[in-house]
Amino acid sequence: MTVNNAPLAYATVALNGTQYGTTTNDKGYYEIKNITPGNYTAVFSSMGYFTNRIRVIITGGVPVTQNAELKEGSSKLNEVVVTGVSRATELRSNPVPIVIMGKKEIDQHVNNNIIDAITKGVPGVTAVTTGPNISKPFIRGLGYNRVLTLYDGIRQEGQQWGDEHGIEIDQYGISRAEVIKGPASLTYGSDALAGVINLIPYIPNGQDGKLNGDIITDYHTNNGLIGSSLGLSYKKNDWKYAFRATGKAAHNYQNKVDGYVYNSAFQEYILSGMARVDKKWGFSQFAATTYNNKQEIPDGSRDSLTRKFTVQVAEAANDDIKNRPIAPQDWLTSYGVTPLHQHIQHYRIYNKTEIKLGEGVFASALGWQQSVRREYNHPTQPDQAGLYVTLNTLNYDFRYSPQVFNGWETSFGVNGIAQTNRSKAATDFPIPDYNLFDVGGFFFVKKSIGKADISGGIRYDTRHISWDDFYVGPNPANGFEQKVTAADAGAKLQFPNFTHIYHGISGSLGLTYNVSDRALLKANIARGYRAPNITEIGSNGLDPGAHIVYLGNRNFSPEFSLQEDLGFIAYLKDADFIAEFFNNQIENYIYQSRLNDASGNPVIVVPGNTTYQYQQSKARLYGAEFSFNLHPRSVKWFELNNSAAYVVGINQNEELIRQSNGAAKYLPFIPPLHIRSELKLKLQGTYGVFSKVYFRAEADAYSAQNKYYALNDTETPTPGYTLINAGIGSTLKHRSGKTICELFLQADNLFDVAYQSNLNRLKYFEYYNASPNGRSGIYNIGRNLSAKIIVPF
Template sequence: MRLAILSILLLTSLRVMAQKGSLTGKVTVNNNPLAYATVILNGTKHGTTTDQQGRYEIKNITPGDYLAVCSSVGHITDKIKVSITDKAPAILNIDLKESSSKLSEVVVTGVSRATELRSNPVPIVVLTKKEIDQNVNNNIIDAIVKGIPGVTAVTTGPNISKPFIRGLGYNRVLTLYDGIRQEGQQWGDEHGIEIDQYGISRAEVIKGPASLTYGSDALAGVINLIPYIPNGADGKLNGDIITDYHNNNGLVGSSLGLSYKTGDWKYAFRATGKMAHNYRNKIDGPVYNTSFQEYVLSGMTRIDKKWGYSQFIGTTYNNKQEIPDGSRDSLTRRFTVQVAEAPNDNIKNRPLASDDYLNSYGVTPLHQHIQHYRLYNKTEVKLGDGLLNTALGWQQSVRREYNHPTLPQQAGLFVTLNTLNYDLRYSPPVFAGLETSFGVNGIYQTNRSKDATDFPIPDYNLFDVGGFFFAKKTIGKTDISGGIRYDTRHITWNDFYVGANPANDFEQRISATAADARLQFPQFQHTYHGISGSLGFTYNISERLLLKANIARGYRAPNITEIGSNGLDPGAHIVYLGNRSFNPEFSLQEDLGIIAYLKDADLQVELFNNQINNYIYQSRLDDANGNPVIIVPGNTTYQYQQSKARLYGAELSFNLHPQGIKWLAFNNSLAYVVGINQNEALIKQSYGAAKYLPFIPPVHIRSEVRFKLQGKYGLFSKVYLRTEADAYTAQNHFYALNDTETATPGYTLINAGIGSTLIRKSGKPICELFLQADNLFDVAYQSNLNRLKYFEYYQASPNGRSGIYNIGRNLSFKVIVPF
């Protein structure tokens, strides 16, 4: 009898466990399939995203009544009641309405847990994959620069862009990959961000100090590049093929992405290759030594459970990038090739660059080789209503610069940077409407020189750790958030000696006891400390009208070049001289913003004022007679300076999208920043030449008219046309001391584009097409943030033009084929 009862209970339990239902359907917009829309059952763990055909399916649901919530960026969230039974799948088809408002979009950067954009008082902008795809670019940073006012980039040709936010860059802008800080020798001028542009699903940009969450190096802001996390139907291989071509520099880009989902497991893989020959403009013709070859592999494994999720991601990046130096024939202005070493190298007698060199996809012997490897884990564990998040990662950056024409296999610079990232944070359950979070994070880093001939920085060890507390609460119509953080960074290096290398007649690292040993870097040890914090509020005047204000204290410890450099960086053609007595930078920034997302338009105004103590910047070094100091022939010398500084300005965007004319949009933005050097003694001594800070962009105005055709036209759907005016005013407020910078004339570029999705009769997409023309009228211009502007060997030229100009007209074509 007892056995029979147990058997009945067991069978009953199995029957109850087996009584599960499912929900399936299709999400559309104007009867067109909507991919990547999210469908969840409110208050449960059940949810999924739609595939390329807009279809979705949620399995293993306990029967009952639920509230299904469907959302997608750029659309109005829909909530529908649905009943689930165990007899047959419930069918729910949803047609979302488009919306221009981004106020309800969820962000993850700079916050303790996922937060609606509307409630975050810190200025933050989101760039979606759709927006990234529609701006065809040479790299991911250029896409962000085009899409977000207030973000600019210092460039060295088309593939090298280092982000600046509101006039601050290098180590002040913290670049993240999936929330893990990117470490790749950020101090260098002549290489970009080692990230695959085709594998990014969205970018979140914080404008202003974000030291509270991330510690040192987030003084100017944060750019978080978030990779694509696969979703879709179980047991089905999904993916895409991307092909990209640019006619100016012949760029050919190809990328294959694959994803697979089975039960709780998700897998993804992407392989990307890009290559380009020299870019051209109508002043310089082909710009010698600006071609590149880039290859990236990435893979992901992720598991989602009731307790949370855990994911592993690995990436490898390999880039060979030529190093331009700007040498030319003095009369014809044709580029020349270095074939001898100093002191046998005569700039005036170098041979001309051949057409084979100028038009080849091959990389010349004088180039840099950048490799970056990354492996990390992110885990989120649900502890009741609280969340425990951990991140642990390792990355290695290997950087070689080959600058010896007589020994092309000998690297001038060869450094290996190893970094261990760690992050632990806990968000307790919400208590009385108060959200809190606290944690600790940082890095451990080692940098080592290998078989090189130039040593601009010493070998060093760095340990960085910081703890923070964050809180957020809503009181009536006001969202209040803020917190505090304490950081400490310890950096040390030993005596570093160099001497002659008899094998190649260059220098090498040697022991202190060698006969000709020269101490290049005396030993150093120092610990930097910093307290940062922020406090802000968002006042919801109405559902679509917000007022935001925030005040933040930022902190940044000096980087390795600022305190330790003493040598030639061959790729930059600059000898850097640091100062080991520098103090950390501290900033106090006030932000005020007004955001209005109205029926027919949206308006956003952001004002900022940033006061920085101990601001560190580069200045070209001249002697007492006003002549440039030359330590290494053919290279300039820069010495780091430190003073008080102030940056202030505004960003304005006004987008018109009348509901009565759904096919028309008129988008406008303006960015303005002024950087003032507050070293009064130096300004007086230099007769005002040092009044302004270096690397400050001029006023930037962008206006775009976009036509979005409604309905289908045979195979073509979602057709859009756009034309854009991209205008930069003259920059006459520049750091003129010792001719570190010069005035830059204004210019206006006209860009245009057209795009469409090709679909089958069934509604299944065939591919997405993007055709774009940048600098349509082939304007000859130099950006004030273009480093090549200063690559000039002569005081005068026959055509009156000095330095190298930016890229000319570029026609580009991109195809994305999903499967």
């Protein structure tokens, strides 16, 4: 596949209405094997280019060579998506709001993690952060277990309820991200109340018998982040293999208010491998990943006068917070990890198989994951973990898509998870040892009638969760608590036994009306369902890494939402415009609130840690996202991309609002109005070894957030701010046309603005009621210059 006679990498090739498809390699080559003879329409597409459709005739035993020339454009309506549908389908026919980010767009955003790249590229997606490396995705103001994160279509399970760790996925190994907004992904599970983020890894498609790969190097000046990744791929006949090894390390980040933020360094190491076989009957893919992260735990303690960060060296009554020693300067720029840190390991093995049964397709996915999470918070006994839990998860998914009958595409199946969570040799126990089994069945249907595409379905889920009596008692060996039996001396019951079955029905119905080839209207209504997670119903203890004592409520009911979406999309010759509106009414919405006593003073269960109690009420979220991108065909070197996202979260507990004099009117963790504008200049032609040269300048503006959950100072108002970012990129090529490397240079927060995002948890890490400089809490990252080089081979 080519553009202006130059190879086009990572483009999509699909035979319309079938399961046959692939992507081009870095040289523009592709190959689809074992195709049933017949007449097909081959669809060639890629982000930033107009789709090309070519009729091809496949005859048995005779190879067919078909090149396609794509013209530059911006239409994404014909892009093929795989998330949340019965068969791979075009974006234009899906009534559910969905956004696609390809490898090219992901590469151009130099970030600390994959979630940050998505928040920059997808309006309506934000993240709750705890420093630069920890980002929990939120979609339209909803996050945690309400966002279903998938890795290659398999749901990611790794203690999502925790605030202080991110997604255990290699950002360098992702070739594509698909984001669904809203509770309309029937085919993946009940928890997707907010939406789905599907992170799809690279599948090799190079020349037979040749080893291909890339080396990626990433450096950031602010926290000294050094990232390196080696990817290898090999293809021989029907088999494809891929392997990637990634390492990242960073010292503490900095800003002009706090200087270096003590205990925000991290180390991360990831390995992944894949083997896939494609046959006439379909394909089978085996993959495994291992993730190892050591992330320091900031607590925000400081010297009261100098505001320099201090180090905890004692515990309990011996810990004088006001007289802790100041963190030495060499600790602040060290790549070593301090004794107070969390250690997260995640292991995954899975298989995906598709078998063609006549004109129908049977698909299965089976996976096993283990998440091991340890948090070390004892300075006098640094090898003793405060929190130590192991979560084992079995994923299963079976579905069948019958032959298309009279234009009706259908799919049905069953999927879910089985989990066990166990505490190990720890001193703090925020959640019990629980067993969980989740199963759901779905039916999905789609049909095109004239200019209208109609799709929808229904799903039923049931979840069984239980735990036995959980006792804790004194540990003479270390002076802390440990897990004990009821018969042990000093035993106290921390988690009484619990058994419950949750169940719910969800569904969606949507319509896409094709006004023309370039404009369409979309409408969708969906009912979502989510069972309470373990911390919401079972928590009763300190999570050391979050510095929060969680208190749950075992009487909580499941959440049910009813969301309406309305969208208009127009991809014109010189511009594209997207407007999406949503209204989401949620029954039994669960949220965190700081706990105060009858006198209005914060409840302190563990000194130096905040106590939060989960609440439940009706809630409403509504808002809109807009995108307007200008790309004149007569001025090919010019692009102006603009977006805006706005959401309001209303707490509908009228009694609580009245009692709190309006302090509880709004929901917590709601992002403010966000406006992003990017000017991009793309130089045409080549300049020596440089080609595809671009310059970009970007303004990220966040309005003040004055609609916040103020009860018990759970949240405080957040001033608005504007960040200016800039970047330059180019592909370097040899005279022979071979790519030498891709180079990306980026400057974020160019003017070093001091700001706090209202979704930054570190904003509330403060030990004093007032400070000499009038600043409270920890600020976000300051100016950061970064460089990334991708060397293919």
